[in-house]
Amino acid sequence: MTTDVTSAARNSMRRLHRMAEPDVLKPMLNDARILPESRPRIERMARDLIEDIRTAESESWINQFLQEYQLSSAEGIALMSLAEAYLRVPDARTADRLIADKLGDGKWRTHEGRSKSRIVNSATWGLVLGRALTVEGPGTPLKRLLARTSEPFVRQAVGAAMKVMGEVFVMGRTIEEALKRMRKPVHRGFTASFDMLGEAAQTQADADAFYDSYWDAIQKIGRDEGTDHTISIKLSALHPRYEVPQYERCVPEITDRLAQLCAEAMHQNVAVTVDAEEADRLEMSLDIIGNIAKRPEFRDWNRFGLAIQAYSKRARAVIQWANSLDRHMNVRLVKGAYWDTEIKHAQVEGLSDFPVFTRKAATDVCYLACVSDMLKAENIGCGFATHNALTVATILDWAGDRRDFEFQRLHGMGEGLYERLVRDEGYHCRIYAPVGGHRELLAYLVRRLLENGANSSFVNQLSNDAYDDDDLLKDPVEKVEAVNCTRLPGIALPQNIFGEWQNSQGIDLNDRKILLETAHGVNSIEFTPEGGDAVHADPHHPSGRSRAAIEASRTPDADVHDAVTRAQAAYPEWDSRSIEERAIILERWADLLEENRIELMGLVVKEAFRSIPDALSEVREAADFCRYYAVRARKDLSLKELPGPTGEYNALKMEGRGTWATVSPWNFPLAIFTGQNAAALVCGNTVVAKPAPQTPAIARRVVDLAHQAGVPEDALALVTGGADVGAEMMSDQRIAGVAFTGSTATAKKIAQTLLVGEDRPIIPFIAETGGVNAMIVDSTALPEQVATDVLNSAFRSAGQRCSALRLLVLQEDNADEMIHMLSGAMDMLQIGDPGDPATDVGPVIDRAAYDKLMAYRETMRPRWIKTVEVPEDEGLFVPPTMISIDEIEDLNTEWFGPIVHVATWKAGQLEDTIARINAKRFGLTMGLHSRIARNADILRSQARVGNAYVNRSMIGAVVGSQPFGGEGLSGTGPKAGGPHYLPRFCAERAVSIDTTSAGGNASLLSLDDGM
Template identity: 50%
Template sequence: MNAPDPILPQFDAPFAPPDETLVPDLLARVKRDDQAEARIDRDARALIEGIRARAGRIGGLEDFLRDHGLSTKEGLALMVMAEALLRVPDAATQDALIADKIGAGDWTHADHADTLFVNAATWGLGLSTRIVRPGETPEGILSSTVRRIGGPAVRQGVRQAMRYLGHQFVLGRTIEEALKRARPLQAEGYRFSYDMLGEGARTRADADRYAQSYADAIDHIGASARGALPDRPGISVKLSALHPRYEPRNRDAVLAELVPTVLHLARAAKSHDLNFTVDAEEQDRLELSLDVIAAVFSDPTLRGWDGFGLAIQAYAKRALHVVNWCADLAAAKGARMMIRLVKGAYWDTEVKRAQVEGAHDFPVFTRKPATDVSYLACADALLDRRDVIYPQFATHNALTVATILDMAKARPGDNRGGFEFQRLHGMGEDLYHQISEGAGVGEAGPIPCRIYAPVGGHRDLLAYLVRRLLENGANSSFVAQAGDRAIPVSELLERPSDALRDHAPRHPQIPLPKDIFRPRKNSAGIEFGHRAELDPITAAMQAAPAPQAPPEATPADANRAMETLAKAFPAWRDTPVEDRAAILETAADALEDDRAQLMSILAREAGKTIDDGIAEIREAADFLRYYAAEARRIMVTTPLPGPAGEENVHTLTGRGPFVAIAPWNFPLAIFLGQVAAALATGNTVAAKPAPQTPAIAKAAIDILHKAGVPKDALHLVPGGTETGAALTSHPDTAGVVFTGSTATAKAIQRALAASDGPIVPLIAETGGVNAMIADATALPEQVADDVTASAFRSAGQRCSACRILYVQEDVADRILTMITGAAATLRMGDPLDPATDIGPVIDQPALDRLKAHVAHWQDRLHWQADAPGGLFMPPTILDLRPDDRLTEEIFGPILHVKRYAAADLDKVIEEINATGYGLTFAIHSRIEAKIAKVLGRIEAGNLYVNRNQIGAIVGSQPFGGRGLSGTGPKAGGPLYLTRFVEERVTSTDTTAAGGNASLIALSDDG
């Protein structure tokens, strides 16, 4: 890692401090006296009344969102159509999408606002439903409408409605068009900040294209700019759009490769004296963003220019720390910085991510009033530091505006100077018309307002539009309520501080990440975006000693182990289930405590990267805790119904010594999952790891023994095929749980069937030829992300990995280009290096098999990365022909791609099912009817919609296949432990001892 600059302030705020301690401090900071609150009420009321007085003219997004908010079926359908329709190239898929969504609601109801925009947009959406017959299906609706007015007219009407939305949200399709459209508002005194639309870069080409787009826009904006800062226009840049691997684990490369690009753009902005704002990213990227900002801002060539700035999200618990850090940085460099304060637009994503990643808390507030209070606290701090900061308050809330104005008034000097407000293009016109003219704001007078103006084509609009709909379309938002005269103004004047004082700081319906699976504890992750977490564990992994493999067991050793386990079985079976469960939970805690050492073994022995290593430890801990909880649930005595005078009870008990045979690709998680399931249900266990990964198995067994599992009840039996055969053929073997190849599972099955003893159960999870389908409505960036992760993460050595992608031919070239570019950014190397994405494959025979497969399909080779040598198999893409079939599992980073015509979807389903495998399957589509149809016919155990197909979560996504992919039941699911037990029913005739006393004693009153 690069050494920090000792001159610069270091950002070291806690990543996710508890709401309970943070919110009271924020409340204290924003507390106002009664006189101030009265002034704020007066000014906010005047602003709201002004909004309502101006509402109902031509109309805008506020009107549309009020009619079609996200709480309505229409709003949800609108969001999906806006996100997908304009990028779909073929008419058939457009028709299917429209038919799927127009049936979701009533676009022609009579309660619309009487405005030109709403009526025009709603006409487009209601075109298909306006003349339908009652009871028609969505497909029938479209069909009947097409018969009456023609398919092209229907498609054009709905597409036009989407363009109306785009016109409201986007200032221009090009920067030239945006500058032209901005002139009338500039003449009225509005300032502008232009945002060049686009998702984060997936490829180097994407990043280069975005950088050039920013550079061109700066030149065009600068050529037409007038006046001096802060009155001059500006541009917003997104760091993740300028680097395809803008990730905390990749910090050194980001600083080396991205800082020069951003500095080049900043110098260009300085040459035109523009405002240059670095947009906010997700919270796990915050520290990385501040590193980039510090490096660029500190460059001496930028001195003498006060236009550099950044956006700060108030919903982040570290927002106030960022404000103070920026002020300190500006002061240290003798410069001034422009800061755009926003509420934040990715709240739902942040909450989900924290839960998925096992964070100790959320990096964002869980109550909206807490975000509002944080916003005011940050605003207060910004106003305090106007000597080095030019605050830019982005809000559409009249109460927030009035509060900030009163904060400014309370300070000495000119309360109108040294800050501005900002609004989104297409929103807040009625509010900011008053502010820019000085109306409705008491004694403040006119306040400068800057319009944040997106620029880009309709295809680039999609992600931005959906995010703005989510952010501002909820019925609880001020934007949705301000123009609604049915809502009393007093409701809009409720203070966020009052709401927090009346309720707990934390939302009770949003459990902490550790509590999402209560009563069991969720496993703990590592926050890679917080250096205080990442750096120590990386150092500990690298300093850990090399793993020591235990000696191989011979067949004779295996026989002795089985005999010992048979003798130990009765005592372990009779150990109370609560005691067995507690031991497993103790072991789970020990796993997390010793995770650096375990991750080091996983990296050195199995080639696991740091993110794969922590994921595996988390899965192992989840298995231990889940099976402990499940054992408590099912290993109980259950009374059964029967006649009077008879007692019937049902019990479960362990079967005996179980043989657990684990694979090398998940040598800790699957290994411990198998062992924990058998132990939890009272079985003793012979644990045989894969020959390639005995050291991690030994570490796991040591943890279980230390946690309290008797050594006689759990034996590690490392070895090869002969050792495994001795275990599975031993007469004391009461069950086998296996994960590995289909061929090995069949061999075990035959060996068990040939035994003269009891019929022994086999629980097997085997491989899969796992497919993904992506149609033309799928978001290409999302498909690229999910395919890249599913096909190449863990060097493709996952049972669930995507082996073949079926992509609709109309969009195949674009999606395949994006996948190829994304895969090309993956780094192969030392698994102990946090920046490594792909480690080595497990051994030379595995590498030889993969190379032979590619050689066999050499004429289908579409792309292959360069490999560093050794045991590294480079990510590879094979472009298959229509008649090609993938009939066996290829266990490595090789993606097969097939193009299909939209009309041939049924043939694709048949081809997938014909393999006989049925492990995982994924589909990317925005057409619900198509998704339902495909999922209903695909024969796979785990089905994923609009996401990747790896990383199944214990208890949430039980994992296992059908057909050639396994026997079931699913690991980490509610039926899994039932295969490890025997059932017993005890029936007692209670009248045999002289009568049923309880029956005879019944009173007549009962």
């Protein structure tokens, strides 16, 4: 094969990645089609295989357990959640709460005695008893007797059950144990591909430990004489920053580590397969795999390969690529394990389409088309991983007399499907066999249960009485043709997830080519700060920038008094326009924001020092505000007739109040600036808008686009400058309302100013301010997820978000473990130029902020848990720092930068912990990481904050989904991006008309039927 074919395959991947589902599917239908003449033969084979599976299932308690507790039931979900979290809980008190939480809502008695398996029925009895002891409490004499030992009894029983499930799905706790288990008679004729369990590396220590475990396993597999076991390697385990923005850093390092493992595997004659992971990592993984495949020392080594996911629209192109490398490559074809993640990610990021098929039948079609390609390929060793009897029968028929391929199945699943084929007919089957301790199996186990418990899976349908064999054996090609290959209608495309308004457009920054093009465009935007070189010589390293210099250098665009005068003059005409006309202008404004997004992103990066992803989020949020408020205006501002007696007309109308003053911050210089002004304008008000003195250029361009969209120039007037300009705006008694986002101290000053003057009307004041935002973590939380969410919440945007995490409150039982992981993850942060795609943390906004944060940080030096040092002369980079405090009450100030404080709390004191945080009187955001649903209920009912987040980061509120704004010292409400925001900008005016005075009570008389 030539490099031209390789390049063509990569180009094809790019074209297919987000292509519409029908356009991807239709060209593969003929290659996946079962021909009429072979259909009876394939169906007979498939029915025989189904009988083999059912026979094995009748002897397998675990399959009957999964059938009894399907994921479509509340009990199945509860057990999955319990399995995911229980074994990592270190303290008995939390373990008991977790058990009670998961068993509490289930109707376990409805499962009693239903299974054919005595083991399953015994397990059900244990769950019924466990619920009685932990949830219902002692009542009968028997319960009172058992209650004395109920907690340790139930704890031990649940722990034992989790370990039994682990043994079913995991081959061994160590590679030695797994190899020994593979020698048992039940596995006669089968070989294994061992997978060393664990989630992706979060720290360098994690990556080193994974590397060592792979190396050790390769050596021990190689020494296991008379076997042909292999190993599967996850690239995400070899580097803690296996991400596209970190390409230049991670790809060479992973290539080097993988090469070392492959050299040892070649020496030990052990085959290596690189596992498939999320779609974002595919192109990166192919670069790494290609690097290994082309190395001279591995040129003739035929025991190297990769896994390919058939749910990916790019699957066939990846096979073409593997076949084009001019060497033998082994391919394991799988259906795919991250389907729900891929769907949600595309929707959240506002991408054009999904990288995966939305219908299970479409994935089956793609799988068969890939089988056809692989069987025809010259350089591919074929491995077909499937639990679907129809798929297996089809492969057997298409392969004919060939035996130069293998089937693969998961350990703990698919028993009975391959035993006869292996032992009686000479086919080869390899078991994908996880290896690891009980704690490491959790995420893997849940993923397996999700895959095989899904209603659309063959395993689930086989054991479901609602499906007969004819249903199971329907041709997937016929299924997708019946719906014209279309996407599953219940899954909205990313742009349509909000229904009434269009989701903002994202950029696929996990596509390296797109990322580099975007970064080039952003960094090419010309930007000259107001005030010139004396203020701000290098926007990437603003070491000389200070608040005083900025404010001194800026001359207001227009006199505030003149701007208010012009806005007031423009008000009658603008307010008289229809709601629909103003809404259309907002939607046009959103379109223009997106059309000019690279320019706007460049301004945000260079003037506000936000990273490229943060700059994109700014543009998207601004567009979302415009479209959402346009929709809400049509709903909320239209004339509403009200009830009353016959002969009376009553109505309520919402109209503009006059001229509003808006003051926006530098930390969201595009999104908040746009949102405040769009809301005021669509309600019929005119606006005098003042951006932060640090970010006037962004505001100026946004106002230009508003005028292009149709907002009259005088209806949206811009004034720039510092505190003196803001004070003049607030003191102008012609202002009809104020919308402000900034510090609590400034908000209080504005509130006082608005009350000065006996003749001044009482006007609305909308304030969004900051907070001492806390995240509570209990011992059921997954440390890897906590680490990711803490780093995002505390350090993204250099901690300069009003919603950023300031106080991390860890349960003392596992605080050390969490801190250890967080410290290692902090070491991986990239600090530098915000225009560099690899940058995680950029500079703070100006010298005043830098000096304040650095001075505070220095006073807390004895309390440092972890800090990430940066060169002192490189700019205004405040090192991300984790600081210990003794008590929650020790932090009552918002430190607006990359600093997070850590305190602890005791198990069983969640309510008290929340109350102590509430007592600070800040009420912006609060987070919780817990697998106990009742803990989430407690947070929801007791946290006095505008936004509560559970098991996710605390930043990135989405317009229309997560309306944003606080209470207490954190703001006045209403919440921006929510359904109650626009009415605050309006005057509500009711009208009542006595219609009898105009012509008698005609409406009543007309009802007379003449009797």
